[in-house]
Amino acid sequence: MTSGESAVSPARPRRLGLTGSIGAGKSTVARLLRERGLTVIDADAEARRVTEQPEVLAELEAAFPGVVVGGTLDRAGLAARVFGDPALVARLNALTHPRVRARMAALEAEAAARGERWVVQDIPLLFEGGLEKGMDAVLVVDAPLELRLERALARGGLTREDILARDARQLSSEEKRQRATLVLDNSGPLDALERQLDAALRQLGIL
Structure with a gap:
């Protein structure tokens, strides 16, 4: 490279935000997007990787004593510790x-x-965090509350009350639908969801 020349960074891919309420089927849509060749960046998975780093574990233990057990973060314990306390969440x-x-x-x-x-950014609290501003389009996955509860209960680990409490801390499904670029209704069979997804990707010029 001669003087005066500078490295040119590749253009930023366009960002498709993916979100949805608990039990709506966001993970299923993320899998379908990967099957269609798109890179899906999972915010929750990256958060788990971050909290496996020794320096982060040390900082979390210092801030919230007792949440690191045997060198591993007690995620449920940490969630219970900060739940309902905005200062601790911050x-x-x-x-x-x-x-x-x-x-x-x-x-x-x-x-x-x-x-x-294009890249897909899979972010459960996309709207709640104000992150939609950085997206070129937002895809919301939705389903009726009782169906979402049924799916979340089937995964295990949470009671109906736990799920409802988590759901109540997020924007309502109606609000997410209003803010979305496109909505996928995941109340039917998988093939119906796939047809909606492919139509959405065509509409956005991704397929």
Whole structure:
């Protein structure tokens, strides 16, 4: 490279935000998007990886004593500790969110280097975090409440009351639908969901 020349970074891929209320089927849609060749960056998975790092575990234990057990984060215990306390939630977010964002930015840069035109950012609390502003389009997966409860209960680990409490902390399904670019209604069979997804991707110019 001669003097005066500068490295040109690949253009940022367009971002398709993917979100939905608990039990709506967001993970199923993420899988279908991967099957269609799209890079899906999973915010929850990146958060788990971040909280496996020794330095992050040390910071979490210092901030919330007792949440690291045998070198592993007690996620349920940490969630119970901060639940309902905005100050503790803010403290937790300050520790983890910058690192998660950095990991997601690195994965997006890798997709850009591969020449990908779109990436999917799978973010459960996309609207709640104000992250829709950074998206080029937002896809919301939705289903009726009772069906969502049934699915979430079938996964195990949460009671009906737990699920309803989590759902109540998020924007309502109606609000998410209003803010979405496109909505997938996941109240029917898988093939119906796939048809809706393919139509949405065509409408956005992704397929």
